[in-house]
Amino acid sequence: xxxxxxxxxxxxxxxxxxxxxxxxxxxxxxxxxxxxxxxxxxxxxxxxxxxxxxxxxxxxxxxxxxxxxxxxxxxxxxxxxxxxxxxxxxxxxxxxxxxxxxxxxxxxxxxxxxxxxxxxxxxxxxxxxxx
Amino acid sequence: xxxxxxxxxxxxxxxxxxxxxxxxxxxxxxxxxxxxxxxxxxxxxxxxxxxxxxxxxxxxxxxxxxxxxxxxxxxxxxxxxxxxxxxxxxxxxxxxxxxxxxxxxxxxxxxxxxxxxxxxxxxxxxxxxxxxxxxxxxxxxxxxxxxxxxxxxxxxxxxxxxxxxxxxxxxxxxxxxxxxxxxxxxxxxxxxxxxxxxxxxxxxxxxxxxxxxxxxxxxxxxxxxxxxxxxxxxxxxxxxxxxxxxxxxxxxxxxxxxxxxxxxxxxxxxxxxxxxxxxxxxxxxxxxxxxxxxxxxxxxxxxxxxxxxxxxxxxxxxxxxxxxxxxxxxxxxxxxxxxxxxxxxxxxxxxxxxxxxxxxxxxxxxxxxxxxxxxxxxxxxxxxxxxxxx
Numbered sequence: 001x002x003x004x005x006x007x008x009x010x011x012x013x014x015x016x017x018x019x020x021x022x023x024x025x026x027x028x029x030x031x032x033x034x035x036x037x038x039x040x041x042x043x044x045x046x047x048x049x050x051x052x053x054x055x056x057x058x059x060x061x062x063x064x065x066x067x068x069x070x071x072x073x074x075x076x077x078x079x080x081x082x083x084x085x086x087x088x089x090x091x092x093x094x095x096x097x098x099x100x101x102x103x104x105x106x107x108x109x110x111x112x113x114x115x116x117x118x119x120x121x122x123x124x125x126x127x128x129x130x131x
Numbered sequence: 132x133x134x135x136x137x138x139x140x141x142x143x144x145x146x147x148x149x150x151x152x153x154x155x156x157x158x159x160x161x162x163x164x165x166x167x168x169x170x171x172x173x174x175x176x177x178x179x180x181x182x183x184x185x186x187x188x189x190x191x192x193x194x195x196x197x198x199x200x201x202x203x204x205x206x207x208x209x210x211x212x213x214x215x216x217x218x219x220x221x222x223x224x225x226x227x228x229x230x231x232x233x234x235x236x237x238x239x240x241x242x243x244x245x246x247x248x249x250x251x252x253x254x255x256x257x258x259x260x261x262x263x264x265x266x267x268x269x270x271x272x273x274x275x276x277x278x279x280x281x282x283x284x285x286x287x288x289x290x291x292x293x294x295x296x297x298x299x300x301x302x303x304x305x306x307x308x309x310x311x312x313x314x315x316x317x318x319x320x321x322x323x324x325x326x327x328x329x330x331x332x333x334x335x336x337x338x339x340x341x342x343x344x345x346x347x348x349x350x351x352x353x354x355x356x357x358x359x360x361x362x363x364x365x366x367x368x369x370x371x372x373x374x375x376x377x378x379x380x381x382x383x384x385x386x387x388x389x390x391x392x393x394x395x396x397x398x399x400x401x402x403x404x405x406x407x408x409x410x411x412x413x414x415x416x417x418x419x420x421x422x423x424x425x426x427x428x429x430x431x432x433x434x435x436x437x438x439x440x441x442x443x444x445x446x447x448x449x450x451x452x453x454x455x456x457x458x459x460x461x462x463x464x465x466x467x468x469x470x471x472x473x474x475x476x477x478x479x480x481x482x483x484x485x486x487x488x489x490x491x492x493x494x495x496x497x498x499x500x501x502x503x504x505x506x507x508x509x510x511x512x513x514x515x516x517x518x519x520x521x
Contacts, residue, residue: 001272009268030269036379057290057388059282060335061274065258068274076279076334078383086383088270088280100290111272125273 001114006121011046013123016106018085020047027083051106051124053081060095067112079104079126090125103129132234134521136360136367139168139353140482142475145467146317148347153189153248154201156349160472161202161244164351168363170240172204175353177238178212181225181245182471185214187260189251198244218264219420221245222350222474223375223504223513229354230373239356245475246349257345261470264507266381278342278421280382280508282334285423288389289336292438294426296336300327301445302422303340303464309451310461312491315476317346317467341422346467350475352482357521366486371407371499372516374400382508391509394431398503401514402433407499409433412516414456414484414494416477418505419463425449428503429457432514456494459484474504474513485519 009030011017018029022043026035029049035042058077061068068074075091075098091098092109104126111121141163143156151159157180165172180198185191192214199205199212215225222245229243249257262271265280288294304324310316322340330340353363360367376396379385386392402408409432417432419425426440434455435443443449449457460466460480463473481500483489494500498520504513 056383057283057287059279059286059337061276061279061282061333062331062335063258063278063333063339064274064276065262066255067259069255071274074274076273076275076283078283078388088266088273088275088381088383090273100286121272123272 001121003119014108016049016051016124017046018049019044027081027085029081029085029087049081049083049085053079053104055091055098055100055102055104056080056086057100058091058098060098077126091127092125093128097128105129133236134357135230135233135354135370136357137352137370137478137482138355138360138363138367139164139170140479141167142315142350142479143348144315145346145348145469147250149250151347153185153191153246154197156248156347157198157244157246158201160246160349160351161242164242164353168353170353170363172202173208174240175204175210175242177229177232177241178204178210179215179225179228179241179243180212181215181221181223181474183216183218183221183247184260184263184470187256187263189248217511218506219418219470220474220504220506220511220513221471222476223502223515224474226352226475226478226515227373227375227513230370233354233356241354242351243354243475244349244351245472247469247471248347249345249469250347254345270381276334278334278337281421281423282337283382284389284427284508285336288423288426291389292441294441296328297324298441298445299336299341299422299426300324302419302425303327305444305450306419306458306462306464309459309492310465313461313466316461316465317344318465337421337423343420343463343468346469348467348469348472348476350472350479352475352478366519368482368485369518369521370515371518372401372404372514374404374514376400376512378510380507380510385509389427390437391427391431391505391512393509393512394428394503394505397512397514398432401501401516405516407516412455412499412501413497414459415501415503416458416460416480417462417503418473419458420468420505422464424505425457425462432501432503451492452495459489459492459494474502477502477504478515478517481517485517
């Protein structure tokens, strides 16, 4: 991914900023300029999510592309944030502990890099709450 | 709007076709369809080619022109040719474009082809190219592969409806059973539930044998106005419905993660257009890119209640000539899944079935057949209904 392509989404990636529609009350992640529910009647403002939520569904990936090979096996999940928006994220715990319904919170992590000398991408992943 | 029929159909062999290039296979399918229709290339006035990712797989774009060129329809004849892309639904969409072109009167003889050459890059490259069918910025960047995304559908389907790994495996076993009788199939081998369950885990709960393979292949059909179909053949296959629907690109934004609303919507539109219900359909070619996808499809298209697709599959209700024949061709699992070709290959199978020329995999008394082609994890769905009666 080129620098500008990654950089322009920094707010969403680093700080979990999305959108809140003042018309319908729905929350979206990442930032959307048009409310998919209200379209032109929508009134979108940026919103920083609390970063807490629960696992809706999950998987442990064993086979992947070169970019993620160092991480296998890794847990991947769809998390529903407490405000209602959902997103896809890695869960940075031991994969066997990851399960549907468990509570999670956001953490700042490395997402990837452009080879050995390229830029390193950072962003948000999630981890399980302490039980 | 004019009624439309298919008068020629051909699929190449599917598999790892090392000795053939993309242009070789698409020309092979196209010429086969033209011969089947008993027409000449000069009769064709419109071309569509469904292809997901020539750019990634063979570093070649501008496939419409390339295909027209190598079909001998570019220089001199200058036939318009358009490449159509909707990830794994590219083929179904190419067919739909051809149908719309003929129905509208813009074209009198259109060819719809689908083609993909996936084995010219390594496995990691294929995984990455396919991941582009999902949301690269908000799914792919987190390491979500395609099996990973469908695995999350499967995991939730299991939690909500009690679907089991055995039920998933039964889909692969049944499709291999059908594919053994399909000359073009990539895997003509028998499979057992135990073999599926013991195969390596790709993305829990999906084993490698729950996944459709990486394949090369092409397919093509000739589309003409129904009023003129008998000019070309005694056995035209009529298009009773052509429907398409969209949903969110990312799985996490769907209304319900275990329902492909695009399939539901395209299915409903197709039934309405044809004036039919699921009970009228004799066979359906569904998009089983993963075993869970077939279970979702037979539920979403109304053949089984939501949550009942797994038990029905294990009980054999989807086998050839059972309650509803699902994937008589062997589906994507056994026939192979050259992504852009699949949607057209499904139509070719429907033609063979409805002409009664499917041999050992023939659906008895087939009158209405449906095809269901999905792009990504369900962001695009294309559904067609065919019949041998006008």
